Amino acid sequence: MSAHPSSLGTAIRAGFEQLHAAWGWFVALGIALIVLGAACILGEMTATLISVVLLGWLLLISGVLALVHAFQTRTWSGFLIYLLSALLRLFTGFMLVRFPVAGAAGITFLLALLFIGGGTFRAIGAGKLRFPRWGWAVASGLISVALGVTLLVQFPLSSLWFIGLAIGVDLIFEGTSLVALGSALHGIARRLPGAGGAPAAS
Numbered sequence: 001m002s003a004h005p006s007s008l009g010t011a012i013r014a015g016f017e018q019l020h021a022a023w024g025w026f027v028a029l030g031i032a033l034i035v036l037g038a039a040c041i042l043g044e045m046t047a048t049l050i051s052v053v054l055l056g057w058l059l060l061i062s063g064v065l066a067l068v069h070a071f072q073t074r075t076w077s078g079f080l081i082y083l084l085s086a087l088l089r090l091f092t093g094f095m096l097v098r099f100p101v102a103g104a105a106g107i108t109f110l111l112a113l114l115f116i117g118g119g120t121f122r123a124i125g126a127g128k129l130r131f132p133r134w135g136w137a138v139a140s141g142l143i144s145v146a147l148g149v150t151l152l153v154q155f156p157l158s159s160l161w162f163i164g165l166a167i168g169v170d171l172i173f174e175g176t177s178l179v180a181l182g183s184a185l186h187g188i189a190r191r192l193p194g195a196g197g198a199p200a201a202s
Helices: 005-042 044-072 079-098 100-129 134-153 162-191
Strands: none
Touching (some): 044 079, 100 162
16 A cells, blocks of 8 residues: 555655754765865875774774684684684785785786776777767776876876875865765755745745
8 A cells, every 4th residue: 555645645744854954964074075085195105104004904803703613603614714814904904904015916906907907898898888978988998997007107106196096086086975865965955945044936
């Protein structure tokens, strides 16, 4: 049985009212992410090393937890594989924390290969399939290939700035989207009847 239209409208209005009440938090969080992203770009080398070390600690913590869980379930048939996975996390996390510069170089090298391989397949696939607006997919693939080649040409120096720069750009885009979302929610909620805005036109 379908919901009554008035009940559905009331539920939607209530949801928008809740979003309207929280729109400022979206904007504030977005601004904070933009500022943090700009800081990462300005201090890209420091941001790169911090990111690698944080990743290392996350792997260490998850490795310890996985190791404890593995011994708690040691009678399980998959114990050996689970144990090896935990040890691999511990080893990788330790190496990243102990040697963040080498870790950044390894991550950047793998990302460069991923950009080149993924971009090549995307461009070739789009050119063969010729789906609607396939040119954008080809351009995206070629840009990925160019980025990967640039990283390899500048390697290992690129490993000192790329991760921090990528994180900074991602944070700025994420923050911008949150600011736009908060502003849009604020504007939409103000136009809803009974939400503090002008009544909707009949």
